[in-house]
Amino acid sequence: MEQIKILEEMIEKSKDLREEDFYKLIGIKQLQAIASVLKQYKEAYVKANNYLYFNDSADYEVALWEVIRSLRPDLAKKWDNGEEPDLKYIEE
Numbered sequence: 001m002e003q004i005k006i007l008e009e010m011i012e013k014s015k016d017l018r019e020e021d022f023y024k025l026i027g028i029k030q031l032q033a034i035a036s037v038l039k040q041y042k043e044a045y046v047k048a049n050n051y052l053y054f055n056d057s058a059d060y061e062v063a064l065w066e067v068i069r070s071l072r073p074d075l076a077k078k079w080d081n082g083e084e085p086d087l088k089y090i091e092e
Contacts (some may be wrong), residue, residue, distance in 0.1 A: 028050035044070035 010030050014022045044067045051063035069076035078085040 003036045005028060006033040007037065040070050 006029060006082040010025060010033075017025065017077055047063070047066045047070060051060070051066075065076060065079065075087070
């Protein structure tokens with residue numbers, strides 16, 4: 001989640017910047033955050049795609065936890081440790 005916060009802060013700071021000033025804002029920390037988020041997104045997509053591809057009557061709770069594990073490893077770690085992951089309904 002820290003990577004997401006870094007990116008959100010960068011986006012907020014850049015709203016009124018000219019393009020050339022925007023590039024000055026991006027540093028190694030921001031590039032690492034972008035790379036990490038893209039990696040998590042790809043992993044989650046691959047897992048979701050492959051679970052749907054088999055189109056069987058498998059236990060989809062396990063499949064969904066694998067997707068969450070890619071996107072929010074902090075929640076999956078709580079689940080794995082027997083803690084309440086504090087999932088909340090997210091308005092679209």
